[in-house]
Amino acid sequence: MNxxxxxxxxxLALGLVNTGAYAMDVDATFNELDKDSNGLLSKxxxxxxxxxxxxxxxxxxxxxxxxxxxEFSKFIQ
Numbered sequence: 001m002n003x004x005x006x007x008x009x010x011x012l013a014l015g016l017v018n019t020g021a022y023a024m025d026v027d028a029t030f031n032e033l034d035k036d037s038n039g040l041l042s043k044x045x046x047x048x049x050x051x052x053x054x055x056x057x058x059x060x061x062x063x064x065x066x067x068x069x070x071e072f073s074k075f076i077q
Contacts, residue, residue: 026069026072026073026076027069030069030072030073033045033046033048033049033052039068039069040066040067040068041066041067041072042065042066043056043065043066046067052067052072055075058075059071059072059074059075061074
């Protein structure tokens with residue numbers, strides 16, 4: 001993960017980024033974090049982003065130990 005993605009995802013999560021290109025940027029950020037391309041973020045993958053790591057349990061609304069794109073998107077909003 002590059003520093004730009006980390007900064008973007010953190011700023012987006014904090015609501016400090018214009019969300020005009022929201023869907024594309026959220027998808028791109030999620031896909032970059034999803035290293036095994038299985039459509040889910042594991043705890044290991046989420047640890048690459050400090051905000052996700054710190055809030056993983058809260059974001060994982062179905063408590064299955066993984067973050068879906070839907071859970072990720074809802075958190076970012």
